[in-house]
Amino acid sequence: MTEFTPVSGLIGGMMIGLAAVLFLLLSGRIAGVSGIAGGIVGGRAGEFGWRAAFVLGLIGGPLIAAAFSGVMATVTIQTSWPWLIVAGLLVGFGTRLGAGCTSGHGVCGLARGSRRSLAATILFFAVAVVTVFVTRHLLQGA
């Protein structure tokens, strides 16, 4: 059970949107996390620096938010480690195959009006909803 937090959700969402707009304004690129991180291994030479810097920023961001607010964000993991590994492999492989994740297709692609991103976003949300229904309600016998 998690609490519905509309105000912090909206503020945090706007911060994510602002980060994406600034990234396009400054560097001319889409702030898609799977593409940025995936390119660390498969990207062109000379791109390692900015890609690694973005990922380091992602890790540092919550620490800065905690320094301002005085509260560290909670992370509750309910999935067992074998399933976490399966999920990680699927997320890593799937986002590269499908050329995007929640940030690249979801936030940035929808804002550009891309039909590929719209299709991908609808599909991964639908599959995730079905997956949660199966694991939480059908298999758990709840």
Next chain:
Amino acid sequence: MRAIMASLFCGMLFGAGLAVSGMINPAKVLNFLDFAGTWDPTLALVMGGALIVTIPGYLLVRRLGEPLLGGTFHLPTRRDLDPRLIGGAILFGLGWGLAGFCPGPAFAALSTGHAMVVVFVVAMAVGMVAFHVLAERAIST
């Protein structure tokens, strides 16, 4: 160097937004996906909040001829719905539904030092490298 600093700053703002919005917590994401159970609508507001900024922001930025730090805009141009896009979105949706982590929040959650986050991120990196290796092989044969 300026490009690296810009990346670091945007990544930090993005990561801070994930923490503030609560999306760094996979339990909150799984509850959004759980319409039949303990539904938490927060994710919809996060997505909405981001789009309120990116839709007008992108329109304004794309009026510029080039990015402020020089070079050109790197925007996708494809419009076709190919099997890779569809297959990738399905595999990603499965993994996302199993763990509640997508790439951005998974990296951001590393900041908590939670060992299970490391397990997920290592597996995710292996999945990305596996795709790269297979894609290279597909090109060379």
